[in-house]
Amino acid sequence: MAQPQRLAGYAGYQYFLVTSPAAFVAHVEINRPDKLNAFFEAMWLELRQVFQQLSSDPDVRAVVLSGAGDRAFTAGLDVKAANETGPLSSTNKGAGAAADGARNAAKLRRHIAEFQDCISAVERCEKPVICVLHGISIGLAIDISCCADIRLCSKDVVFAVKEVDIGLAADIGTLARLPKAVGSASWVKDVCLTARNFDAAEALSVGFVSKVHESKAAALAAALETAGFIASKSPVAVQGTKELLNHSRDHTVADNLRYTGVWNAAALQTSDVPAALMSGIQKRKPTFEKL
Amino acid sequence: MAQPQRLAGYAGYQYFLVTSPAAFVAHVEINRPDKLNAFFEAMWLELRQVFQQLSSDPDVRAVVLSGAGDRAFTAGLDVKAANETGPLSSTNKGAGAAADGARNAAKLRRHIAEFQDCISAVERCEKPVICVLHGISIGLAIDISCCADIRLCSKDVVFAVKEVDIGLAADIGTLARLPKAVGSASWVKDVCLTARNFDAAEALSVGFVSKVHESKAAALAAALETAGFIASKSPVAVQGTKELLNHSRDHTVADNLRYTGVWNAAALQTSDVPAALMSGIQKRKPTFEKL
Amino acid sequence: MAQPQRLAGYAGYQYFLVTSPAAFVAHVEINRPDKLNAFFEAMWLELRQVFQQLSSDPDVRAVVLSGAGDRAFTAGLDVKAANETGPLSSTNKGAGAAADGARNAAKLRRHIAEFQDCISAVERCEKPVICVLHGISIGLAIDISCCADIRLCSKDVVFAVKEVDIGLAADIGTLARLPKAVGSASWVKDVCLTARNFDAAEALSVGFVSKVHESKAAALAAALETAGFIASKSPVAVQGTKELLNHSRDHTVADNLRYTGVWNAAALQTSDVPAALMSGIQKRKPTFEKL
């Protein structure tokens, strides 16, 4: 397979490699493989930038997110970096802290809110995001992938909601989103309260991923194929579907129906509908204007 | 099997055949098999009427909904009819529309709201509705069946959330209800964003249907048996259970407990409880007054 | 296995046996095996007391809840007792009641609210609760186990949401919590509307339980092991995780993220984080202060 080219306008990023493997498809790789793609602050700030740019880029209609290297999607927080700076660093917290508890709390609250906002950028991205998980996929890997729309994995994946093992409750989105991504509350509590590992088969059986592939390469190929397929559909329809499903998760049926009606009252005024209907009749691939 | 007789009072419907295969059980068939039971406006308006009537009919305690013919529950919207009249018609929308965008939107909004309201009549029906899906079951088939209480299907079923294929986001209820009918958010996004087909086994594994049967006939027989079984229970208990579960989907646990307490404060003042308890002791089938 | 000793301070309970099989682990047994652990009012009042005490007991970090004896977790409401006193008793309700309907309703409402509050004590308990279900596990067994965090069962279990069989809609929490504990709405409606039995395999496939074991003994052993494992983690992290997941069920993602940020702003000011990090580096088991 020829190396896909860098996507124009994304060359400046340091920790993420953004390429364009197919028309209207972007591939984002977490690119720190020698450290198991572990995150430190500069990385999540950059993650937000990348997905904000993708969100309004008219040349992108679907995104694949994966981790560079063979060993890990991400091993989560770079504990060594976290231990040196930031709110978990040993000089900064715990019984020995100098400042009073309320002032510490204010700083921590702002830090967590900023961190959450960076990861949520994946969810806010107006284009569908397909996440390919492989190897070590723990801690932040769960937070990030819960923000994606579709989750695939390879057989070798090792998942864990790792936070209780380092003395804290997951606060960057796993506890908010995981219970709404799968059906079994008992299973969610089990993996979150014990921090135990779970594998691809278990992830599939509870619906955390919707497909398991033999290898990272196979999973990535499938993700790119699905992304290409989605990118061939009407972007008005696809992006509306993502928005309305995200709205649905957090609203009642009645509220979502009302919102959907208002949304589609504008969205139906698109040339994509006649284009799609006509190409269906003519058995050819429709072309859609940029969005 | 002898042909079940038409249910009294439902003979006037044109697109739906309503029969009474057993005491207190109604069977509603979408009855346009030559067109794969595809819907146009008059049909969904009639669907609402049928289910409103069933909702308060004291002779009905459980409803089975299926599609006539061998080929389809429903192929969804009758695209040909939609192309000629209505908001998706080629003369009515898109870049060439004469009226301004806001006025078009107002018309579309009213149209969608009316359409949603018709389909929601299945959910509002106070009696449990068991939906039997077979053959082609796409587009509107998902919207409608998501309003039913129990979904069964035959092995030959072909499901698809088809809307993005014609350039629009599903707006008649699928995006509002499907994520709350199954557990895996990744799977919901997958089928809604790609419009791909999925089969009976997949539908069962994600919990969209609760049982797969060998054939439409077998599925229908099972549905009628379950409907008969439900109809033999206290209608006060059964209809309360449906209402409280519907309320539960859209409310917090605390809110539902409060509502349930108020609901049952009236519902427990029923002779059905002593009747059920007594018949349990006497090992005989209880008889319940109409509701 | 040696008999675990009674947990100090819990000897006074009459219907519940509370022992301490391991450090920081409490085991609560519903202790009326000769009556299939069926409940009457004094028992649910006591259940609330037990779990309120556990909730703030610094010597308890995880709880296992099971039913004494071989035959049943619980057969639910003691119908004979209910028939003699309380709101379902034959002298108290139905068409023949002397008081007016509104006054009856007020009494019933208070009774239901009190009953709900007792069962909800299991959910409110700040420590994780692992529920082991075996044998007959019907009616109230579902209400209670839905309040637990993790549900395990043995192969011999027989589940049923039994209420419609005695003429009433489940009102002590099953209709509020079961739809949020599993993914398939169709399955929930099926078992709640028919009151039919379902077994361990079905419970596992829909995610109601997260594991099935060969026998009650095996399930209990697994539960105690998991409880011990959880009890070895930071109690600050574990109890925060439970609280945030419970909050998540009833709130939007945005709301939960905000709440989580505020929660962890205090929780991160704990010595458990450095203790956990250090012990991870030193490959030894951390010790955490009481909470």
Next chain:
Amino acid sequence: MAQPQRLAGYAGYQYFLVTSPAAFVAHVEINRPDKLNAFFEAMWLELRQVFQQLSSDPDVRAVVLSGAGDRAFTAGLDVKAANETGPLSSTNKGAGAAADGARNAAKLRRHIAEFQDCISAVERCEKPVICVLHGISIGLAIDISCCADIRLCSKDVVFAVKEVDIGLAADIGTLARLPKAVGSASWVKDVCLTARNFDAAEALSVGFVSKVHESKAAALAAALETAGFIASKSPVAVQGTKELLNHSRDHTVADNLRYTGVWNAAALQTSDVPAALMSGIQKRKPTFEKL
């Protein structure tokens, strides 16, 4: 003043007189003055029809609602009629009822829901409704006027939330809407718990009405003037404003901002904006297309 002419298409109504006092303005009068405009079932069913028709009538941009005659906007429920038929009738309810409490409750619930739905039609009407209250304005007068957008009254008005005086809690909307129509919760509880009268000055001081006029005639003239003024504005802007304010009452600020953005994304695509801007520059009255 010349008698305004009947509005075309509204001549068939029996209890409501609908006239067109000015371009794009409809005036609806409750027209049973000899009975103090008291309501019975046929009237509220007709009220719903009237406002449903107005809601989508392109010739109507603002509605004034008042009561015919000098003595009353409405004296509320026609107690004599209610005593003869319906759920409050003496043969139908109370300790002596033959049917069981649960079946009575089901009937009552449907009756109340239908009644609520009829009154809510005033709120659902897409055009602003200005309510003119005078004379006796009790019971249902509060329910109805709480559904209007703007409330005016004459000095002689006598208001009361009368329901507790006949043994029931107001259930047709007053308890749902009044607390959201005025600021003082203490005042709302006072008038709802005591059923005492309150006058125009008190209504103004708590914000229930936004203006008091010397006489019914003066209030009506002011209402018609305001209605005419509103009808001269862009109907896209006016109807959007009503919808977004109604949404705001029942949603968080964040939710409303999101809904508003989606709404206006369509609504801004109107020729009314350039028409309004241009006429502003040219100091002339703009003309807007029908909606």
Next chain:
Amino acid sequence: MAQPQRLAGYAGYQYFLVTSPAAFVAHVEINRPDKLNAFFEAMWLELRQVFQQLSSDPDVRAVVLSGAGDRAFTAGLDVKAANETGPLSSTNKGAGAAADGARNAAKLRRHIAEFQDCISAVERCEKPVICVLHGISIGLAIDISCCADIRLCSKDVVFAVKEVDIGLAADIGTLARLPKAVGSASWVKDVCLTARNFDAAEALSVGFVSKVHESKAAALAAALETAGFIASKSPVAVQGTKELLNHSRDHTVADNLRYTGVWNAAALQTSDVPAALMSGIQKRKPTFEKL
């Protein structure tokens, strides 16, 4: 005026004097006048007990709450007591605390929740509570009176949301309830952020109280008269009205209408309606059964 007698069953309370000035009316006095009725922990625990007992006491249909003595309704928290024990005590908090921040937080959270629950008992009381405020009415006085249904005051009252003056945000209910008790958000922020005093006239103008009286005696007399008036109405209607208004504050209009319909479906099955209608016709005072 003769001294009203102690209400039977309430003699055991130490800090609250509960008398029965009229049939079905209870008068609760905060009874620590020498300390300006300032609260410490035993008092708020007792307050909860008093109102729980009143809530289900069939001999009570309306409650008046006031402060004993001439000088204060209550001066709020007894700062001296708070400084010695409890979470605000100087040995227990601040930079010098020995335990870690997370463990301190857990203790504080439980303490605040318990305190909130005690004060909320006034709101949970099923009978209307009329609060008479006079003299010093600061801090906790606002929390408590916000839980009452109707607020009256005397001219000499001095109000303040005092908490920021002692370095904390009001956490026992003022910030939750005050914005929903009055209309002006700007005013609420003003008094909460500055802790400044406000007087009777200001309280009336923003709707915090619904009436100002010349003296405490006059306010108390008016409160007792209103309580007596309410107690003469149908208790089914009055208690339903309170419940539905409390529900309304925290729910959408649609949700409240649904809840109201279910509530009244039971409540209308009361003999109070025919009793009230008949006595209306016969111009005599109705008698209602206990509730």
Next chain:
Amino acid sequence: MAQPQRLAGYAGYQYFLVTSPAAFVAHVEINRPDKLNAFFEAMWLELRQVFQQLSSDPDVRAVVLSGAGDRAFTAGLDVKAANETGPLSSTNKGAGAAADGARNAAKLRRHIAEFQDCISAVERCEKPVICVLHGISIGLAIDISCCADIRLCSKDVVFAVKEVDIGLAADIGTLARLPKAVGSASWVKDVCLTARNFDAAEALSVGFVSKVHESKAAALAAALETAGFIASKSPVAVQGTKELLNHSRDHTVADNLRYTGVWNAAALQTSDVPAALMSGIQKRKPTFEKL
């Protein structure tokens, strides 16, 4: 009065003048007086920056926001600029637009969301904001001031919710926030549906402003005095109060009590409480650490 000096770190702003009239107080002036402080896009982008910086600036504890010059707080949107660029520009919208309705809508939606987010920065600012309104205060003036915590005005102020006059529904926050800032829904509908002017006295009577002053100078002096007063209090208490009141507006009482408990569990661990209590006893002004 000597000219207050520019606040360090805020000199780079072009359209806003930020000075420091007193310790811990910032004064932000909209600084385009020759154009009546009318806004165009660069201005609202800068407004967001200013308030984001203030939000986390430890040297700021209270903010005053006003408009430079004698004539206007702001005349709202700069219609001339809006007509040339942006979504309302004549080349960009209406019946003649070239792009299809759905693509136009997507652009408009992003534009509105960005605009809303800029204005909401005033509300998100962690420090209290006191808004001083004078002269022309229309359109965007209402959106902006609804985000402030306290609103004051001078006698000469002219308010209007101007949007319907230019053919659109207010979409930058007025319809979301105004109904929650004042008590009278009838008044809100009146001013929003008619776009009529209202003056200082009317604004005070409905609670939109909490005080009217003789002149802009007097209002500004009062605002600065209040800001100084607030800045002298514990910043932990003040900022917590703002956050909890903002949360309260959009949540139920139960939810807010829970959130408040968690918030204060951290906030009470501050040295501000002993500092405040001690200074109260010693009758001196407390000093608080930076936050």
